[in-house]
Amino acid sequence: MSALFGKNGGNGLRETERPPANLLxxxxxxxxxxxxxxxxxxxxxxxxxxxxxxxxxxxxxxxxxxxxxxxxxxxxxxxxxxxxxxxxxxxxxxxxxxxxxxxxxxxxxxxxxxxxxxxxxxxIVPERYIPAQVIAENEGPFTRALILSAGREDGIRRGSAVVDGNGLIGHVVTAGRNASRVLLLTDANSHIPVYIEAVDTEGLLSGTSERRAEIKQFSGRPKGELTVGMRIVTSGTGGSLPRGLPVGEIVRLTEDGVEVGLYASDQGAHFVRVVDYDFPDPEIEIDAEEAGAAEGDESASLTGGEAAQNG
The missing domain is CATH 1.20.5 (Single alpha-helices involved in coiled-coils or other helix-helix interfaces)
Structure with a gap:
């Protein structure tokens, strides 16, 4: 019976008779x-x-x-x-x-x-609006322009303002017979005089070729503090563009000027209108007055001569 027990008298199986762990x-x-x-x-x-x-x-x-x-x-x-x-x-x-x-x-x-x-x-009121279709876009690192399907035969002239449903988008720089090229406000070469209504101040709006514009040059000290949201229109200075066309509003103040958010978008424009303004030419008016004065003198001299003959 001792074989069934361990050395210490326990009742367990001998270690040699236990199943090995690797087998399990x-x-x-x-x-x-x-x-x-x-x-x-x-x-x-x-x-x-x-x-x-x-x-x-x-x-x-x-x-x-x-x-x-x-x-x-x-x-x-x-x-x-x-x-x-x-x-x-x-x-x-x-x-x-x-x-x-x-x-x-x-x-x-x-x-x-x-x-x-x-x-x-x-x-001065616009004589008419000339509708035109955008047939091509000319975009580069520093240039942003549109090609329109209307030209001189449709009444478009160089310098004419181009607007969409929201405001000014650019102006005509080249007018062909049946097509014209429009320089956008965001073009780096675009510089137009504008007017900030709230502070009664004019400035020069310049494109940055980054689909935004800015004003860094002012005609004088603003008559008030520039704030975000102020409306900007064309000033008409120089006679290049008519006065009062909506341009945009101030969206951010910078160290040397303001950044302008434009009302019109140069992306996805398909149809635009060219504003045909008839600006008065002072030289023509002066010539007309001189011609009228000359005709008056001539008629007066003729009347005087006839009176002398009758006398």
Whole structure:
């Protein structure tokens, strides 16, 4: 009986009769590999079973999904309803504000007509707008220009202003017979005189070839502090462009000037209008006055001669 016990009289098996650990590991690994091989061999069977189960369960899933989908759609419609109500409220407020602005604008327009009737200013109005299509764009590192499908035969002249629905986009620098080239405000070679209305100051708007413009040169000290949002229009100085065309507004103050956000975009422009202004020529008016004075003197001399003969 002593052989069945250890040296210390314990009731355990002898160490030599215990199964080794590596044997247990090998049995476990063999069992795992067998399962993997069986699964790999029967993968197609499991896939077919899965497909069959999916086919059988799909009608039930559709039945259970219908109420969920209905509730989800109803919840989405409810959310859309509240969004529409909020949008309608916002639009009504904007409409009321626009209506107030419209009446104020009409009142100011009427007052302006009364003032103009009192002082009788010689206001230059555009004779017409010449529509043109953008047929090509000329862009480079420092140049930004457009090619229009209208030229001299359509009444376009060099220096004519070009606008879109938002404001000034550039001016004509070359006018061919049937086409013309427009230099954009963002071109590095573009320099036009502008007027900052809020501070009654003129400046020189220059392009930066980076789809923006800036003002670094002013005609004098601004009559007030420059702030973001101030409106900028053409000044008409030099007679190159008419006065009052909308250009943009100040978007950022810099150390040596201001950065201007343009109303008109030079990207995606398809149709533009060329403004045909008839600027009065002082020399022509002076010549006309001199000619009229000469005709008056000549008629007076003729009248005097006839009177002398009759006498």
């Amino acid at each position: 590991f090998m049995l476990a690994a063999s069992f795992f590999l067998s399962i993997v091989s069986i699964y790999g061999a029967q993968a197609s069977v499991f896939e077919k079973a899965r497909e069959s189960l999916l086919d059988r369960m799909s009608p039930m899933l559709g039945v259970f999904a219908a109420p969920v989908r209905m509730v989800s759609n109803a919840w989405g419609d409810l959310g859309d309803h509240f969004a529409v109500v909020e949008e309608n409220r916002r639009l009504r407020e904007e409409n009321e504000q626009l209506r107030v602005w419209m009446h104020q604008s009409m009142a100011l327009e009427q007052r302006l007509r009364e003032f103009e009737a009192l002082v009788d200013p010689k206001v």
